[in-house]
Amino acid sequence: MVDLTSFAARLSTSHLARVVVRLRDVGSTNDVALALSKLEARPGLVVTADRQTAGRGQRGRRWASEPGDGLYSSFVLRPNLRPTEAAAITLAAGLAVHAGLQSLTPVPLGLKWPNDVLVGEPGHRYGRKLAGILFESVAGADAIHHAILGIGVNLRVPHDPALAPFATGLESLEATTTEPLHVLATIANRLEPELERLERSGLSALCREWTEHALGIGQSVEVHHPDHVEVGRFDGLSSDGNLRLTTPRGTRTIHSGRLSLPNVPFPPKL
Numbered sequence: 001m002v003d004l005t006s007f008a009a010r011l012s013t014s015h016l017a018r019v020v021v022r023l024r025d026v027g028s029t030n031d032v033a034l035a036l037s038k039l040e041a042r043p044g045l046v047v048t049a050d051r052q053t054a055g056r057g058q059r060g061r062r063w064a065s066e067p068g069d070g071l072y073s074s075f076v077l078r079p080n081l082r083p084t085e086a087a088a089i090t091l092a093a094g095l096a097v098h099a100g101l102q103s104l105t106p107v108p109l110g111l112k113w114p115n116d117v118l119v120g121e122p123g124h125r126y127g128r129k130l131a132g133i134l135f136e137s138v139a140g141a142d143a144i145h146h147a148i149l150g151i152g153v154n155l156r157v158p159h160d161p162a163l164a165p166f167a168t169g170l171e172s173l174e175a176t177t178t179e180p181l182h183v184l185a186t187i188a189n190r191l192e193p194e195l196e197r198l199e200r201s202g203l204s205a206l207c208r209e210w211t212e213h214a215l216g217i218g219q220s221v222e223v224h225h226p227d228h229v230e231v232g233r234f235d236g237l238s239s240d241g242n243l244r245l246t247t248p249r250g251t252r253t254i255h256s257g258r259l260s261l262p263n264v265p266f267p268p269k270l
């Protein structure tokens, strides 16, 4: 196991991940981080675990979290943003996780709206998922009281045969490291400036860059809602980071839903 000295040597942040809580077994690192946030934990603190017994993904899906298969980490944030702007944190984090992981592998990676990092090159299991983000917050009308940014990165393809066809791992992508703490430091180094830029300059530059790495722009896509599916052309992001979908009835912005891209395996709800 990598020691904290080598982790600290890789870290170039001023506050993010400067305090690390390392756990062996946990339900969900997001829950521990939220509990610590409520106890006035320092912003930037990160909780990381070898294994999660109740790891969760977007829309209540489970996130397989066996020891050795992944990096399971959650940051306590104190964003200087209004509650209505909180969704932008997911996009900023996606950009940072993409850039961090891309610096570890020569295989091109892409972003899938709103929060997935996938393999972006056809020859390398195109569209398989490498990382996901789960941002959760407790907010009042005017302020975000608690903000937890959970990041899961596959170091290896998950053992679960039901997940394996939809996933990849750093180990399969010629990565320079698969050490969880090295991967964490790499991500934190990108995340801190990205979140600062979001607070300072808003979403527009971020959306432009996000779009440069997005998979499926200009293509015909499906957006799955609980009770219906919309089909249209993916026309990039709106200024507030939502998905622009053009159908014969016009262009509208979509705030939530599961995006299905052509030729990208679309996992069933497990």
Ligand code: BTN
Binding pocket: 027, 028, 029, 030, 052, 054, 055, 056, 057, 058, 061, 063, 071, 072, 073, 074, 115, 116, 131, 132, 133, 134, 150, 151, 152, 153
């Ligand atoms: C997704 O793509 O659906 C989001 C996956 C987020 C998984 C991470 S692992 C660390 C943190 N703890 C959780 O329970 N979930 C997030």
